[in-house]
Amino acid sequence: MAIDTQPGHRLDKRPGGSGPPNRVRRVLEDNGALTALAVLVVVLSFWTGDFFTTTNLLNVGVQAAVTAILAFGVTFAIVSGGIDLSVGSVAAFSGVMLGWFTTTQGMPVFLGVVLAILSGTAAGLVNGILISYGKLPPFIATLAMLSAARGLAQVVSEGNPVLLPDSLSWIGKTIGEWLPVPVIVMILMGLLAALVLNRTYSGRSMYAIGGNEEAAHLSGIRVRRQKLVIYTLVGTFAAVAGIVLASRLASAQPTAANGYELDAIAAVVIGGASLAGGVGKASGTLIGALILAVLRNGLNLLDVSAFWQQVVIGVVIALAVLLDTLRRRA
Numbered sequence: 001m002a003i004d005t006q007p008g009h010r011l012d013k014r015p016g017g018s019g020p021p022n023r024v025r026r027v028l029e030d031n032g033a034l035t036a037l038a039v040l041v042v043v044l045s046f047w048t049g050d051f052f053t054t055t056n057l058l059n060v061g062v063q064a065a066v067t068a069i070l071a072f073g074v075t076f077a078i079v080s081g082g083i084d085l086s087v088g089s090v091a092a093f094s095g096v097m098l099g100w101f102t103t104t105q106g107m108p109v110f111l112g113v114v115l116a117i118l119s120g121t122a123a124g125l126v127n128g129i130l131i132s133y134g135k136l137p138p139f140i141a142t143l144a145m146l147s148a149a150r151g152l153a154q155v156v157s158e159g160n161p162v163l164l165p166d167s168l169s170w171i172g173k174t175i176g177e178w179l180p181v182p183v184i185v186m187i188l189m190g191l192l193a194a195l196v197l198n199r200t201y202s203g204r205s206m207y208a209i210g211g212n213e214e215a216a217h218l219s220g221i222r223v224r225r226q227k228l229v230i231y232t233l234v235g236t237f238a239a240v241a242g243i244v245l246a247s248r249l250a251s252a253q254p255t256a257a258n259g260y261e262l263d264a265i266a267a268v269v270i271g272g273a274s275l276a277g278g279v280g281k282a283s284g285t286l287i288g289a290l291i292l293a294v295l296r297n298g299l300n301l302l303d304v305s306a307f308w309q310q311v312v313i314g315v316v317i318a319l320a321v322l323l324d325t326l327r328r329r330a
Contacts, residue, residue, distance in 0.1 A: 073237025081277025091242030099162030124235015210277025
């Protein structure tokens, strides 16, 4: 019996795990999302000649960036057995605060960015307090924040887009011809998420709490404090995503990132995380976000209606959850 001690992996209790067929099956199961992404890229490359070009692939990366950064934060919540429905609204709120600080209040750009990130962090902290000390279910607490953060964004902006200083536009652009800044930020935030999950006490606590919260408490983990940390981190990642999105749009819009929380959750699940908690990886989340971006991009190139695109994405999400359910039963 092989035992995998790395976080985010289940113990292998399957008999006969050393045979070639079983090894192939394990590789496919452990890298299912990556396999699906590779197959999707190959199929779309043959189906439409415009897909596998440098310009289009860079465009896919830029399209995936905001969703991936949001999803990295949501990974913390899902791994710990929770959920965060507010990340889209918190991203919009942070973007609006960035515009308000730097344009309306005339603050230096660096200070405005820091304060915008702190705004998202504060929203995540409130979620953590409601969940940890208010004993609200994560679904209810973050649903309330979804509405509150979106409302605050409307109040601060008075319902209108807030223009950003020209000095911030580089965040949404490309360095040279081949290096989109949003993709760089996505990679850096992905590395940070992987570091937190695999190399910190809080990361190990997330897996323990998601696996069995009562056992985690009995083993000495301060569950309430760790949940506070978890949802604060989610808010911070959402703030960074909001800044990247606002910079891409060249303005902070209170209606931005509407529905992005669903894409973020979908990316985490498609990437192999379990909604039951205890399982998930930053690399899987990145692959999940890329699958969604590749799928949308390919459907656009094939002139598929936006309405049918939503149907396809819904089917993909349902299949990912179904596979997770079947995997847990097995």
